[in-house]
Amino acid sequence: MIRSLDSSTVRRISSGQVITKVEDVVKELIENSIDAESTIIEVKLVGDGLTSITVKDNGMGILECDRPAMAMRNHTSKLYNFEDLSKVKTYGFRGEALNSICAVTESTQIITKTENDPVAILYTLDRSGRISHGKSSGSSPGTTVTAVKLFSNVPVRRQVAQNHSSTGKNVQNLLITYALAHPHIRFSLKQTYENNSKLKFKEGDWIQPAMKNTMDAIIKIFGNELANEVQFGVNTQQCVITLEAVLPKPDAAPGVIFKNGKTFIYVNNRPVITTRGEIKNLVSMIKSVYNEIARQNGWKGSPKTPFMWMNIKLPTWAYDINVEPSKNVALFHDGERLIETISNLLEMLYDLNNQQENTSIAMEVDQPVELVIDDNNINR
Structure with a gap:
């Protein structure tokens, strides 16, 4: 269950996490997907991630009771006090990542469904991480997070990101890093760009199938x-x-x-x-x-x-x-x-x-x- 950390724990573990590039968003979202026991993780970048970043998984989904706090700062289900830090086995534990992403996007959308939910719900979050709107959305179990117009309110960071031509390759290398640690997960990356209001696919979309072990993953990648x-x-x-x-x-x-x-x-x-x-x-x-x-x-x-x-x-x-x-x-x-x-x-x-x-x-x-x-x- 997602809970608010007490002030003492926040002071001791809070990092003031800041999102500075597209890769930061992808990293935090795929780690959430791995923590959710996903076996398929799909990443899609539109406009090198500045138009939108989408990470879709087939994991456990977010419980309905946890959704109001799912992107609130210092809210987490991974630990309840500082002493729990020595027991944490998940990637995330501070309750900062989603909130930090919301803070630097025009909007953040989350579609989630557990295996017990009759239907998926699409939530739109504001920059504080609060739910501003929710509606039914047909979807299979799992969670899809879309960060829309990254750095729209931080023009310097957006300008720096626009000048980076290697974003797609950096994201692919990031996925390779996690694929070698989790060979049983299927990772994919799809990149598109906007041209005259039409979406066209970039060349070089990448897929790493689920493999039996790390050596098989190395063979496939290298x-x-x-x-x-x-x-x-x-x-x-x-x-x-x-x-x-x-x-x-x-x-x-x-x-x-x-x-x-x-x-x-x-x-x-x-x-x-x-x-x-x-x-x-x-x-x-x-x-x-x-x-x-x-x-x-x-x-x-x-x-x-x-x-x-x-x-x-x-x-x-x-x-x-x-x-x-x-x-x-x-x-x-x-x-x-x-x-x-x-x-x-x-x-x-x-x-x-x-x-x-x-x-x-x-x-x-x-x-x-x-x-x-x-x-x-x-x-x-």
């Missing part, structure tokens, strides 16, 4: 050339930290690995930035190790970032995600243990200690491997 050069590995420390990783094989072709030198790092499936704290050190460690291996394999170019995908799984009490408004920076209670875990994984995958018995580990991309480290001194 192709077999890259997939044939990477391996899947897992390292677990006493069930507290588990690292799932897709990294280059020891004998991979460096040219292929560096050509696709994208970095995807997640904490419990949440994408995080790689320029701060232990995550930065983690990425640097992988880069250093693989560049040395590439040099041994004949690479003569300058050091580069290899392709890497990693999901850090750990209890919610073991890290803090309430650091930045975007919720993409993680602070870890035991950063040294995280670095130790990645170090052990690299030793396992690349035989850094010349342990011959490890040379065949994780060479089958569809078969994850596990190294359990016995450590009885885990600090909770």
